[in-house]
Amino acid sequence: MSKFMPSRRAAHKTMLCLAASAAALCLAPAATASPWPDHPIQMVVPFPPGSSPDTLARLIADPLSKALEQPVIVENKPGAGGNIGTRYASKAKPDGYTILLTINGPMVTAPTLYKKTLGYDPTTDLAPITLVGTSPNVLIVPADSPAKSVQDFVAMAKAKPNTLNYGTVGPGSSSHLSMAMLEHQAGISMQQIPYSGFPQVVSAIITGDIQASFMVPGLAVPQISAGKVRALAITSLQPSELLPGIPTMASQGYPGFEAISWDAMFAPGGTPEDIVDRLNQAITQILADPSVKQKMAALYFSAAPSSPDQLTDLMNKDKARWGAVIDRLHLSLD
Structure with a gap:
């Protein structure tokens, strides 16, 4: 046998080692992979x-x-x-x-x-x-507003085009776009007054500096309950158990109005x-x-x-x- 040729036993041993190494490589990812999650x-x-x-x-x-x-x-x-x-x-x-x-x-x-x-x-x-x-959002007006419904409010806006002011928390906000959608659907035009936040919007509604706003219920409801502002509508398609007694925009002549x-x-x-x-x-x-x-x-x-x-x-x-x-x-x- 040539000195460069391995013995049959040595070759067999080498093949076993290679097979064992391959098996170890196949198992390595599963053995070392960390389950998610393993840190915060x-x-x-x-x-x-x-x-x-x-x-x-x-x-x-x-x-x-x-x-x-x-x-x-x-x-x-x-x-x-x-x-x-x-x-x-x-x-x-x-x-x-x-x-x-x-x-x-x-x-x-x-x-x-x-x-x-x-x-x-x-x-x-x-x-x-x-x-x-x-x-849902809530459409609110001052407590002493003549508007008792969305129809009343729209009639006021039509009687005084570009005169009524509404409050928002900035251009492009939900409060702005919701009122813009109402303006389009109702054929009215009003003036947007942007504020830094909804607390300032609520204060402006209470003092009568603005005539309306679509806003989050978390800040509106306490003032509604206290009689300082009036809720005209909510912007869900169906009445809300969280805001009982407040009708939807959809039920007041604006089907599909949702915000x-x-x-x-x-x-x-x-x-x-x-x-x-x-x-x-x-x-x-x-x-x-x-x-x-x-x-x-x-x-x-x-x-x-x-x-x-x-x-x-x-x-x-x-x-x-x-x-x-x-x-x-x-x-x-x-």
């Missing part, structure tokens, strides 16, 4: 502490931590109507360790309002997880589907908890979990509705 998760909220998105996020974070057996840490990144924090989350690594709770504005109207400077595309840079909660505020959970685009599914299942179970529902109701939000596809459908529907309003206004905030 960041829940980005693009609004300040104390805001309704922040409150909802903290309501979900604790039970979600227990469900995933890892801390879920709420981090506020406010600014630009929620666009800054939403953009931050959209650029995060899609590994399941950054999630986002935001409202409809940054996801639906911002891409139309900020065509040049938004810095993210909600349809590709963020992956829907689930809808969290919904809340719902919603909060939803997203992950960076490209996050693995199994992680998205697990988050969806965990958050859905949390939102079914009666104590969570009760706490959300105190904020005038109804728990409304959904599938990722249902959330995508809602976004597309809202984008079409509000995009038409924005186009009629020729409104751009770039």
Whole structure:
């Protein structure tokens, strides 16, 4: 036998070693891969502490931590109507360790309002997880206003074109676009007065500096109950158990008039589907908890979990509705 030729026993031993090495390589990924999650998760909220998105996020974070057996840490990144924090989350690594709770504005109207400077595309840079909660807006007027209904208010506006003032929290906000939609449907024209926040809008309604506003119920209802302002309508298609006794816009001559505020959970685009599914299942179970529902109701939000596809459908529907309003206004905030 040539000295360069291995013996049969040596060759057999070499083949066994190679087979063992190959088997070890095949098993290595499964043995070393870390299960998700294995460290804390960041829940980005693009609004300040104390805001309704922040409150909802903290309501979900604790039970979600227990469900995933890892801390879920709420981090506020406010600014630009929620666009800054939403953009931050959209650029995060899609590994399941950054999630986002935001409202409809940054996801639906911002891409139309900020065509040049938004810095993210909600349809590709963020992956829907689930809808969290919904809340109608409320149309309010001063307590001593002659208007007792939407029809009365529209008649007042028609009698004094471009004279009545309405308050908003800025151009392109839900309060602005909702009134612009009413102006279009009712054939009226009024003057927008922007304020820095809804507390200032409520104060202006009470003093009579403005004649109306669509606004969030959390700030409106206490003043309604105190008799300082009057509610004319809510903007859901159906009456709300959270706002009993207040008729809908649809029931007062404006069928299809809907302006719902919603909060939803997203992950960076490209996050693995199994992680998205697990988050969806965990958050859905949390939102079914009666104590969570009760706490959300105190904020005038109804728990409304959904599938990722249902959330995508809602976004597309809202984008079409509000995009038409924005186009009629020729409104751009770039």
